[in-house]
Amino acid sequence: MNKARLPIHLVQFDLDGTLIDSLPQLWQAINIMRSQLGFSEVSAQTVQLWIGNGADILVQRALADAQQTPPKASLIKEGRVLFADAYQSVAHQEIRLFPGVIETLNALKAAGLTLALVTNKPFRFVPDILAATQLVPFFSHALGGDSLAQKKPDPAPLLHTCQALNILPSHSIMVGDSENDVLAAKAAGMQVAGLTYGYNYGKSIATSQPDWVLDDIRGLIELVKNPHPLNKN
Ligand SMILES: O=C(O)COP(=O)(O)O
Numbered sequence: 001m002n003k004a005r006l007p008i009h010l011v012q013f014d015l016d017g018t019l020i021d022s023l024p025q026l027w028q029a030i031n032i033m034r035s036q037l038g039f040s041e042v043s044a045q046t047v048q049l050w051i052g053n054g055a056d057i058l059v060q061r062a063l064a065d066a067q068q069t070p071p072k073a074s075l076i077k078e079g080r081v082l083f084a085d086a087y088q089s090v091a092h093q094e095i096r097l098f099p100g101v102i103e104t105l106n107a108l109k110a111a112g113l114t115l116a117l118v119t120n121k122p123f124r125f126v127p128d129i130l131a132a133t134q135l136v137p138f139f140s141h142a143l144g145g146d147s148l149a150q151k152k153p154d155p156a157p158l159l160h161t162c163q164a165l166n167i168l169p170s171h172s173i174m175v176g177d178s179e180n181d182v183l184a185a186k187a188a189g190m191q192v193a194g195l196t197y198g199y200n201y202g203k204s205i206a207t208s209q210p211d212w213v214l215d216d217i218r219g220l221i222e223l224v225k226n227p228h229p230l231n232k233n
């Protein structure tokens with residue numbers, strides 16, 4: 001059944017796989033960590049399947065794959081430090097925005113909407129990435145995966161952002177590439193648009209049943225003006 005659609009005042013964006021293609025840098029950092037620990041390198045396609053639950057889980061997945069068994073706590077600890085050092089040095093280098101991102105953010109801002117960032121990436125990596133991609137001025141609020149005790153798919157970061165900006169979840173939309181974004185938005189009582197070009201464990205975002213499925217982020221520009229069920233995919 002179609003829900004009544006309320007006007008949208010706040011757009012919350014995911015980062016990895018939605019605004020930026022961070023796979024090259026995450027892949028590089030995972031391989032640096034694996035090499036330093038004496039493990040073989042992996043393909044970008046494999047690393048892509050591990051993205052979505054923050055850096056700690058990414059490292060755990062990369063080590064479990066390397067050992068073909070759950071890694072010991074001491075190895076995970078070592079891996080996290082090596083990954084963090086490697087990623088810190090490459091995270092913002094030659095980073096690519098997905099097509100239409102700047103055009104979309106400009107159009108939404110010009111339409112008077114408030115924009116926020118809610119990523120599962122640890123917050124310490126976020127400011128350099130936003131600065132390198134010239135995204136800083138767009139966002140009124142930004143949270144990382146370690147900013148609160150819970151991260152997506154928990155609704156807490158999305159609800160926290162609504163509260164901080166004094167905008168109701170029912171007047172907000174989440175935009176992301178992962179089932180974690182869709183689950184968090186639904187649990188928060190927000191509308192949600194799923195993008196097809198990012199990282200979702202190799203699955204189609206449509207399987208999570210977001211309110212809209214978009215192949216191009218520029219689709220948001222019309223959607224937020226008229227978030228009517230007829231626009232629904
Ligand atoms: O850090 C991750 O695993 C994914 O980050 P995201 O929430 O911006 O997609």
Ligand SMILES: [Mg+2]
Nearest residue numbers: 014016017177
């Ligand atoms: Mg993402």
